[in-house]
Amino acid sequence: MKFSAQPVSNGADPGGTDCRTILLDDADQPIAAPTAELTAALAPVLGCGAFGKTAYQNLLVPLSDSPLGRALLLYRLPNSDLSRLALWAFGDGVANHIAALNFPQATLDLSVFDPEKARAMAESVVLSMCQLDYRYTEFKSTPPPKMKLQHLRFLTQDPQLAETLKSAQILGEAINFARRLGDTPGNHCTPTDLADTAVQLAADHSAIETQILGERQMQKLGMGALLSVAAGSQHPARLIVMKYCGTRAKIAPHVLVGKGITFDSGGITLKPGPAMDEMKFDMCGAASVFAAMQATARSTLPINLVGIVAAAENMPGGRATKPGDVVRSMAGKTIEILNTDAEGRLVLCDALAYAAKFKPASLIDIATLTGACVVALGHQASGLYANDDALAEALLAAGERIYDRAWRMPLWTEYKAQLESKVADLANIAGRGAGSVTAACFLSHFTSEQKWAHLDVAGTAWHRGDTKGATGRPVSLLVEYLRSCAQAA
Numbered sequence: 001m002k003f004s005a006q007p008v009s010n011g012a013d014p015g016g017t018d019c020r021t022i023l024l025d026d027a028d029q030p031i032a033a034p035t036a037e038l039t040a041a042l043a044p045v046l047g048c049g050a051f052g053k054t055a056y057q058n059l060l061v062p063l064s065d066s067p068l069g070r071a072l073l074l075y076r077l078p079n080s081d082l083s084r085l086a087l088w089a090f091g092d093g094v095a096n097h098i099a100a101l102n103f104p105q106a107t108l109d110l111s112v113f114d115p116e117k118a119r120a121m122a123e124s125v126v127l128s129m130c131q132l133d134y135r136y137t138e139f140k141s142t143p144p145p146k147m148k149l150q151h152l153r154f155l156t157q158d159p160q161l162a163e164t165l166k167s168a169q170i171l172g173e174a175i176n177f178a179r180r181l182g183d184t185p186g187n188h189c190t191p192t193d194l195a196d197t198a199v200q201l202a203a204d205h206s207a208i209e210t211q212i213l214g215e216r217q218m219q220k221l222g223m224g225a226l227l228s229v230a231a232g233s234q235h236p237a238r239l240i241v242m243k244y245c246g247t248r249a250k251i252a253p254h255v256l257v258g259k260g261i262t263f264d265s266g267g268i269t270l271k272p273g274p275a276m277d278e279m280k281f282d283m284c285g286a287a288s289v290f291a292a293m294q295a296t297a298r299s300t301l302p303i304n305l306v307g308i309v310a311a312a313e314n315m316p317g318g319r320a321t322k323p324g325d326v327v328r329s330m331a332g333k334t335i336e337i338l339n340t341d342a343e344g345r346l347v348l349c350d351a352l353a354y355a356a357k358f359k360p361a362s363l364i365d366i367a368t369l370t371g372a373c374v375v376a377l378g379h380q381a382s383g384l385y386a387n388d389d390a391l392a393e394a395l396l397a398a399g400e401r402i403y404d405r406a407w408r409m410p411l412w413t414e415y416k417a418q419l420e421s422k423v424a425d426l427a428n429i430a431g432r433g434a435g436s437v438t439a440a441c442f443l444s445h446f447t448s449e450q451k452w453a454h455l456d457v458a459g460t461a462w463h464r465g466d467t468k469g470a471t472g473r474p475v476s477l478l479v480e481y482l483r484s485c486a487q488a489a
């Protein structure tokens with residue numbers, strides 16, 4: 001898919017397209033200086049009364065033998081000033097409409113907007129188009145047809161729009177990278193496969209270096225919590241460390257830690273059967289880390305970034321960890337495992353302890369951690385926990401800006417009491433109430449020295465039911481946050 005920006009020049013028609021989308025304001029004004037051909041084509045449509053003044057009303061006008069192309073797609077803008085959020089939804093609607101028309105080329109005229117609005121709209125359209133372009137066809141003998149649209153041009157008065165299109169496309173493709181990893185079946189996406197993904201990223205981007213730690217190395221580091229999760233699986237665990245260097249080596253890196261449970265059966269605390277296949281998505285946190293590394297490298301952001309993925313498969317088996325077992329974490333705290341299905345926090349606590357050695361500027365973990373988060377926030381917002389208000393604000397703002405929203409949840413000390421164990425320093429699960437909060441509280445025991453945030457994406461990382469598939473969230477939020485860090489640097 002190609003996106004390009006074309007400046008609007010007075011009186012000259014940009015030509016060369018199949019379908020041109022025109023946004024009209026409430027005075028029926030399409031662009032700063034509409035050409036004679038366009039005015040002539042619009043006159044009968046606007047004059048016949050079929051195209052009223054209702055906000056967002058649209059109309060497809062077929063053209064024959066016209067230098068304007070094969071069709072005009074008209075959209076009515078609302079009277080009121082459009083908020084960024086409204087523009088975002090509008091852009092998504094327009095992208096879906098253009099894609100459904102099945103033309104190889106289309107043009108979207110944004111010249112009615114000021115630069116800020118044009119950029120917001122363009123960002124939304126590009127991200128939606130990338131989403132629409134995505135297919136997971138790896139195992140289909142007859143793959144579904146590809147999207148017809150190959151090239152979308154934006155008409156604009158804003159010389160910066162080309163830059164916006166480029167960074168939006170990098171993000172859109174990173175989201176699809178995360179979706180592809182998420183959608184890959186568990187038998188084709190083992191911890192070793194994830195390690196191979198990291199090696200490939202380093203091969204593709206000279207600014208990325210990768211180091212893979214095997215079980216013996218993790219043993220030496222004392223990662224008893226992480227290793228206990230992989231104990232029942234035939235696939236050994238991996239700790240994947242990726243380093244992106246975009247500025248002076250002395251500058252503290254931002255560190256992302258992803259939960260990479262390539263399949264979560266629940267272990268000995270076996271999950272119920274229905275929808276258990278969706279547990280291949282339990283590595284979507286890890287997928288978002290890979291994608292954020294890729295987008296950062298492709299955007300050559302002037303920051304340092306470390307991505308850590310704790311990769312393991314959680315299976316029952318003769319050597320699997322049992323409820324009641326006690327393990328020792330890398331940080332030295334002992335953990336009583338009361339439920340082997342609460343394994344995400346076990347792999348994360350060791351990965352977070354390992355992350356400390358990078359002295360992070362900020363430390364963010366991303367995990368499909370708890371069903372309780374889905375109960376609390378549904379599928380709209382990711383749960384955000386943080387021990388630092390500025391970091392929380394920056395993440396919330398990034399999510400708001402790029403429409404990948406999170407909602408802050410409490411990390412009060414009072415909740416921590418629920419994690420007390422009779423035999424160890426901590427239990428890996430608390431009672432029924434506030435399951436997402438107590439999971440975050442568990443992690444907070446391992447990050448008190450860091451500026452740390454935790455994103456629980458169990459409700460947002462994949463679609464259930466008929467539209468089952470990875471969403472690529474929260475890649476947008478992460479990349480937008482890293483871009484804001486780069487801007488501030």
Ligand SMILES: [Zn+2]
Nearest residue numbers: 264341342343
């Ligand atoms: Zn689990």
